[in-house]
Amino acid sequence: MIPLSWYLILSAALFSIGLFGVLSRKNAVAILLGVELMLNAVNINLVSFWRYGDVSMMAGQVFAIIVFAVAAAEVAVGLALVISVYRRLDTVIADEIDMMKW
Amino acid sequence: MTLPQIFFLITAFVILGSALMVVTTRNLIHAALWLIVTLFGVAVLYALLNAGFLAVVQVVVYIGAIAILFIFAVMLTRKEMRDRGPQLNRGWWLSGVIAALTFGGLFWLLQAWSGFSKTAADFPSGFDAVGQLGNALVSPQAFVLPFEVASVLLLAALVGAVYVAFNRK
Amino acid sequence: MQNEWLYVGLFLVVGAIIPAAAIIVSWIISPKKPNPIKQSTYECGMETVGENWVQFKAQYYIFALVFLVFDVETVFLFPWAVALGKLSLFAVIEGIIFILILIAGLVYTWRKGMLEWV
């Protein structure tokens, strides 16, 4: 059988890769891609805790589903913001979006 | 090495490899396609964890909706010149160090935990995970509030997104 | 461990191999005589002007957006629908409230004129 540690290490690695993407990418859409990776890492953790704990406690699965909803909401609003900014400033580079600097 | 372990290792390799491609590849459409590979790998993991419902939902929601939205957004905000140059910030190595430190810290925290190398108990026979999930989602003792709040959250996201992106002046 | 998803995984692999085999066979036996005109992008005989990346209407995006929200919410309803037989009337009402909130979102988008194809 697969020990729990494998899933946890995998999700930690996926989370770190997502974090790297969020911090290092220029393009705002690519930053959102990194956020998706991080949310998926969290979900792997939640589901594996459900499986390795008491399976009749559905908290892990319910939380994973809530994370799906949050991810959908985040993508919907995030991409809408990116498109809105693109229409005004004609750029999607996160560093160039500096309307709120002063 | 048993069969599930081999499957897990292959899947983990695919997930991490494609995740690395997501954060490093220059072409954004390719990044989105690699993200789909990652998401599919995660769905396979859910199937390995006997969470069939979540595996299917992962494909339906992430690949069927979120990934499509990403591809649309990339095509809507696309500039040919932007794809040529480097796609990473100048201080990308610093982000790399931070990410590596995060992984190291998480690993250090986790291996100190007593339940780290726990193995799964056998799945109870005749256990209907989907039915249980439905019960948990709507029974007042469990998660009915998150269930309804999630729908309100999505409604708010829809209203907000429509307002932000497409407010005609 | 008998996992029913193993079968689906095998189906995925075989389902990919069959069309891939068809493509490979045709690649082996089909003639290959490329020339620049043949390889050019097909635009009914017109010369291609500019990049492939024409600006798309944001309208396409809005349908994907509304779909995303609806997709996630209806997926939530599946466990509810499976458990419905064992649930009380109260739980049924909860599900209906959920659907009504969903419809409120549709009505808002409709009222905003976002569902019109302009």
Next chain:
Amino acid sequence: MNFWNNPVQFISQWLTGVFAGWGMADWVASLLIQLIGVVVLASMMMVIDIFLVWVERKVVARFQDRLGPNRVGPFGLIQPFADIIKLLIKEDITPDGADRVVYNLAPIMSLMSVLLLWAIVPLAPVIFGVDLNVGALYIIAAGAIGTLSIIMAAWASNNKYALIGAFRQVAVLVSFEVPMIATLLIPTILARSMGMNDIVQAQDVWYILVVPLAAIIFMITAIAELGRTPFDLNEAESEIVAGFHIEYTGMKFGLFYAGELLHAFTFGGFWAILFLGGYRLFGLENLGPLVAAVILFAKALFGYWIIMWIKYTLLRIRIDHMLAFNWKFLTPLAFVLLMVVALMNAILPHNNMLVYVAGMLLSNILLGWIVIEILRVHSRRERERVEGKNQMIEVAHR
């Protein structure tokens, strides 16, 4: 246990014995047997797919008062094989600037997404690939891969028409997915399970008689998902030439085409499973699993025939009308129907079959009647508006 009662288990037991005789490990043997099952099922579907070309061409010929293929072989039965040979020896053109990997992957994924659906189809009580307890959502998940393949094909072929066509097609596909999911929820509520086999087993009364509106909505959304007339945006030649597969030639185009045909047949099959009682036909299925499988295929062909009938009767709808039809009519209707079914399911007694079915049917008919009335009032108002405008124009001209 003999062949007639349970052919799949009979063969798999026999194979287990054979493999054990070869000294094979247990898990290798079971894996191999599953693999053989998959290969047999998938290749059977491909063979059926080949004959669907013939069926489609024959049926459309009859609809259009022609003969159809009748030269190669008896009744033109060999015609599809001639088509395949032609596709195989056609030159395979990849346009300059195409993204080669994605370009080749797209047709494979397109056909795969259709083949995958057959993993969960219960051909008979004991002949099925796998009885997933999330069958209804699995249909949507496989469809998601198909949608993805369309975007990939269009993007990789580096063609404006392809991209515009794909955007339209995907907008329509995802839009019609919403009422489709809503109608998939209705058999789920009635059968209390998402598993396809459970849904078939629960249909002592065919669901088309219990929830006819849901059956109609599912059929409409299925046709839209297939991209067939009246929803065939792809074939709007004057606007987008051939849609997302404009740059594809030879076998790759053939795979898209084969995928579409098999998809139509598959949705006919799912329509039969969800609403026409699947492999059940007045107890005839008890004769044996093979009879049940024949019944299912006959019903699937019937569903496929309805899809063809609609295809060759109606004209193409404009995309704005198509989307308006979905979002302003089909989606609200599907959700209202879902609420009505959930409520009636809670109120009606489950022990009395007759009252239950009659109540459901009446509520469906009532809802359908209300919808028709609303449409009638709406169309009258629209007519008056248009006529009023015309009169004003006439007055202005005088």
